[in-house]
Amino acid sequence: MAFIDELKIYSKAGDGGDGVVRWLHEKGKEWSGPAGGDGGNGGNVYVQAVRDVYILSKYRHQKQFPAERGENGGSSSLHGANGEDLIIDLPIGSIIKNLETGQTYSLLKEGQKELLLRSGRGGYGNEHFKASTNTTPKEWTPGKPGQEGNFYIELELFADLGLVGLPNAGKSSLLNSLTKAQAKIGAYQFTTLDPNLGDLYGYIIADIPGLIEGASEGKGLGTKFLRHIKRTKMLAHLVSFENGDEMMNVYKTIRKELKSYDPELLEKDEIILLTKTDVTDEKTVQKKIKEFAKLKKPVFVISLYDDASIKSFSDELIKILKLEK
Numbered sequence: 422m423a424f425i426d427e428l429k430i431y432s433k434a435g436d437g438g439d440g441v442v443r444w445l446h447e448k449g450k451e452w453s454g455p456a457g458g459d460g461g462n463g464g465n466v467y468v469q470a471v472r473d474v475y476i477l478s479k480y481r482h483q484k485q486f487p488a489e490r491g492e493n494g495g496s497s498s499l500h501g502a503n504g505e506d507l508i509i510d511l512p513i514g515s516i517i518k519n520l521e522t523g524q525t526y527s528l529l530k531e532g533q534k535e536l537l538l539r540s541g542r543g544g545y546g547n548e549h550f551k552a553s554t555n556t557t558p559k560e561w562t563p564g565k566p567g568q569e570g571n572f573y574i575e576l577e578l579f580a581d582l583g584l585v586g587l588p589n590a591g592k593s594s595l596l597n598s599l600t601k602a603q604a605k606i607g608a609y610q611f612t613t614l615d616p617n618l619g620d621l622y623g624y625i626i627a628d629i630p631g632l633i634e635g636a637s638e639g640k641g642l643g644t645k646f647l648r649h650i651k652r653t654k655m656l657a658h659l660v661s662f663e664n665g666d667e668m669m670n671v672y673k674t675i676r677k678e679l680k681s682y683d684p685e686l687l688e689k690d691e692i693i694l695l696t697k698t699d700v701t702d703e704k705t706v707q708k709k710i711k712e713f714a715k716l717k718k719p720v721f722v723i724s725l726y727d728d729a730s731i732k733s734f735s736d737e738l739i740k741i742l743k744l745e746k
């Protein structure tokens with residue numbers, strides 16, 4: 422299913438039903454008393470957090486989200502039925518902005534429910550206006566309108582581990598070998614256009630589209646997707662041996678781009694993954710391990726063609742993620 426992480430919708434809470442003018446019907450008496458019921462209240466609009474990062478794509482073709490109107494009052498003092506509330510399910514990590522009022526709501530926990538739009542009250546029927554001085558009231562009031570508004574919904578994923586690195590570093594390949602994700606792999610840059618997610622024993626790994634120098638100024642795919650690692654607990658930074666002597670520079674370039682997007686990204690715990698060891702020799706691997714070890718972060722080397730390297734990284738990763746929780 423397509424991954425959608427932003428959406429604009431229009432929503433409206435239900436209007437109240439109108440009050441009505443009705444009369445008691447007693448034999449021989451035409452105006453024996455008012456009996457017009459009140460209108461029902463409209464339905465409210467809520468958003469609720471669910472554990473489904475793909476749910477926004479379900480709403481792609483639905484731009485309007487109205488809650489039910491209250492029913493009008495009836496004869497014999499019948500109160501109109503209340504309109505049903507509308508509950509819009511959104512993924513955990515959604516930020517919802519009311520474009521009219523500027524108010525924002527963040528859904529942080531599964532099941533969290535927020536009232537977006539308040540419904541209109543039902544109007545009064547003529548029975549409501551009965552008084553000793555007014556035994557045959559003809560007054561009634563219409564239902565009040567429900568609130569309405571346009572909303573911008575943006576998803577910031579909550580992953581346990583975010584994979585970052587240059588295009589072609591092997592991020593999607595790694596995601597596929599660690600999890601059941603079936604991310605597209607390609608021997609060209611920017612194969613990944615939207616974040617991919619995988620599940621490693623309950624830990625969510627997010628594969629972010631590749632970054633390049635100047636991403637913060639909009640080069641390549643820009644930094645649009647970096648918001649998905651803002652709330653990610655830990656980063657895995659992939660650098661391929663294909664970059665040869667440039668590996669450390671490549672690493673620093675990506676760190677610079679992360680920083681210009683949000684300096685806090687640099688504060689996150691990070692592990693370093695030197696990928697594609699199969700394209701180089703053992704001596705270079707050892708040299709690079711030493712060089713990167715100076716950064717005082719865990720360093721791993723992997724190759725897609727060396728199952729043992731993936732297995733031992735996966736085991737270590739689970740241990741590290743357990744400690745992070």
Ligand SMILES: Nc1nc2c(ncn2[C@@H]2O[C@H](COP(=O)(O)OP(=O)(O)OP(=O)(O)O)[C@@H](O)[C@H]2O)c(=O)[nH]1
Nearest residue numbers: 588589590591592593594607608611612613631725
């Ligand atoms: N030799 C070798 N090639 C690899 C390895 N891992 C991935 N590749 C290849 O490298 C290319 C890029 O891999 P991807 O996983 O698509 O890279 P990515 O980092 O997701 O790239 P973008 O989505 O463009 O950012 C593909 O042709 C893979 O087959 C590896 O360990 N060794």
Ligand SMILES: [Mg+2]
Nearest residue numbers: 592593612613
């Ligand atoms: Mg990719």
